[in-house]
Amino acid sequence: MNKTVTFLSVSTALLALTTAYLAYRLNQRETATAALVAEEAATRGIPDANDAVITNEAAALPTNTPAAGNASTLAGVAAMADSKEPDLRAVAVNEFARQFLARYDDSNQRPVLLEEQRTVIRRQYEKLKEQLKLSDSEFEQLVTMLAEEQLQAQEHWARCAVDSGCDIKTRPYSPVDRAQEYQAMLGVEGAEAFTNFRKSISERDAVIQLRGRLTDTNFLPEAQAEKLIMALAEERERFSQEASARGAKVTGWGTNLGMLMYTEDSGIPDQFIAEATQYSQRLRNRASSILTPAQLAAYTQMQNELIAMFTANQRPLQRQNKSSLVRSS
Numbered sequence: 001m002n003k004t005v006t007f008l009s010v011s012t013a014l015l016a017l018t019t020a021y022l023a024y025r026l027n028q029r030e031t032a033t034a035a036l037v038a039e040e041a042a043t044r045g046i047p048d049a050n051d052a053v054i055t056n057e058a059a060a061l062p063t064n065t066p067a068a069g070n071a072s073t074l075a076g077v078a079a080m081a082d083s084k085e086p087d088l089r090a091v092a093v094n095e096f097a098r099q100f101l102a103r104y105d106d107s108n109q110r111p112v113l114l115e116e117q118r119t120v121i122r123r124q125y126e127k128l129k130e131q132l133k134l135s136d137s138e139f140e141q142l143v144t145m146l147a148e149e150q151l152q153a154q155e156h157w158a159r160c161a162v163d164s165g166c167d168i169k170t171r172p173y174s175p176v177d178r179a180q181e182y183q184a185m186l187g188v189e190g191a192e193a194f195t196n197f198r199k200s201i202s203e204r205d206a207v208i209q210l211r212g213r214l215t216d217t218n219f220l221p222e223a224q225a226e227k228l229i230m231a232l233a234e235e236r237e238r239f240s241q242e243a244s245a246r247g248a249k250v251t252g253w254g255t256n257l258g259m260l261m262y263t264e265d266s267g268i269p270d271q272f273i274a275e276a277t278q279y280s281q282r283l284r285n286r287a288s289s290i291l292t293p294a295q296l297a298a299y300t301q302m303q304n305e306l307i308a309m310f311t312a313n314q315r316p317l318q319r320q321n322k323s324s325l326v327r328s329s
Contacts, residue, residue, distance in 0.1 A: 097161035104155055117147035124204065128197045132190050141185065142194075149175060200233040206258040207232075210299055218294040231286045236261060239279060253313070257306045258283070269314035276310055 103109040121143045129139045156173045160166040183191040197204075207229050211220045220228075239261050243250045248263040253276070262275035280303045287299050 093161055097158040100154060100158045101162065104151070104158070110151075113151060114144075114147050117150050118143050121146045121150070124201055125197070127204075128194060131197070132186060132193060134186075138185065142182075145178065145181065149178070200229050202254065202259045203229045203232040203236070205256050206302070209256055209258075210295070210302060213298045213302070214295060218292065218298070220291075220295060224290065228287060228290045231290060232258075232283055235282055235286050239282065253310055255306065255309065257302045257309075260306060260310055273307075273311050273314055277307055280307055 100113075103113055122139075125139075125143065125146070128134075134142070153173050153175065157168065160168045160171055179191070182194060185191075186194055207220075207225050210228075211225060214220055236259065240250050243261075243263050248265050250261060251264040251272075252259050252261050254260055260276040261279045262272050264272065266272070284296075284300055284303060288296055291299060
C-alpha cells in the first residue's frame with residue numbers, strides 16, 4: 001500500500017482529535033483571564049509545533065488528508081502576526097501531544113487508546129465489511145491492523161510536536177508497507193477494493209455527517225450517497241493533480257465535516273483562505289449534480305461551517321480581537 005493511501009486513512013482520526021481539542025482550547029482562551037494566559041504560557045512555554053493540519057505533497061490529501069515530495073507530513077499554520085501575543089494554538093497542540101504520549105507510554109492506557117481507534121475504524125469501515133463479505137474475525141483483524149497504523153502515525157506526530165527542535169516537515173511519517181499483508185488477508189481484488197475505499201475515507205465521514213443532518217423526507221439513499229462520495233473524492237484527486245502539474249505543494253485541512261484543499265506555497269493565510277474557498281465551491285458544484293435542492297442546502301451549510309472554522313484557524317488574532325470587542329461592548 002502506498003504512503004499516500006495510508007496517510008489519507010491515518011490522518012482522519014488525528015484531525016478529528018486535534019480539531020476538537022484545539023476548538024476547546026481556543027474557546028477557553030476567549031473566556032480566560034489575562035493572568036491565566038500568562039501563567040499557561042510561562043509554565044508550558046510556546047513550542048514550535050503548530051496546528052495539526054494535514055499536508056500532502058503528492059496526492060492532494062485526504063485526509064484526513066492528504067503528491068511530489070514526501071507522501072505525508074503534518075505541517076503547522078503560520079505563527080501569529082503579533083510576536084508579543086502567545087501562540088495559544090501551539091500551546092494547545094503541545095498540551096494535546098503531551099497528554100496523548102502520556103497515555104501511549106502507559107502500558108495500561110495504550111490498549112485503551114488502541115480500542116478507541118478500533119471503535120472509530122469499525123464505524124468507518126463497516127460498509128467495506130459488507131462489500132467484501134468479511135467474517136467478524138476477518139474484519140476485526142483488519143480493524144486492528146488499521147488501528148495500530150493510526151496509533152503509530154499519531155505517536156510520530158506527537159513526539160515531534162513536543163520537541164521544540166523537531167520540524168515535522170523534515171521528519172515525515174514513513175509507515176511500514178503492509179500491502180502484502182492486506183493482500184494475503186483480502187485477496188488481490190479485495191485489497192484493491194480496500195485501497196479504493198481507504199482513499200475516500202474523508203469523504204465518507206463527511207457524507208455520514210450530511211446524512212445525519214437530513215430529515216426523513218430528504219433522506220440520502222445509499223446509492224446516491226456512494227455516488228456523492230466518489231464525486232467528491234474525484235474532485236480532490238483532480239485538484240491534487242492540477243496543483244502537482246504546476247509544481248505546487250498541496251495541503252489539506254479538515255474536520256468530520258469535510259476536507260479543504262489548498263496550496264501552501266504563498267505562505268499567506270489570506271491566500272490559503274481564498275484557495276480553500278475556491279476548492280469548497282468546486283465541491284459544491286459537483287454535489288449540485290447529485291443532490292436535491294434540500295440536500296444541497298444541508299451540504300452547503302456544512303461547507304460554510306468548515307470555511308468559517310478554517311478562517312478562524314488562519315486568523316486567530318482577528319478572532320481574539322473580535323471577541324474582545326464583544327466583551328467590551
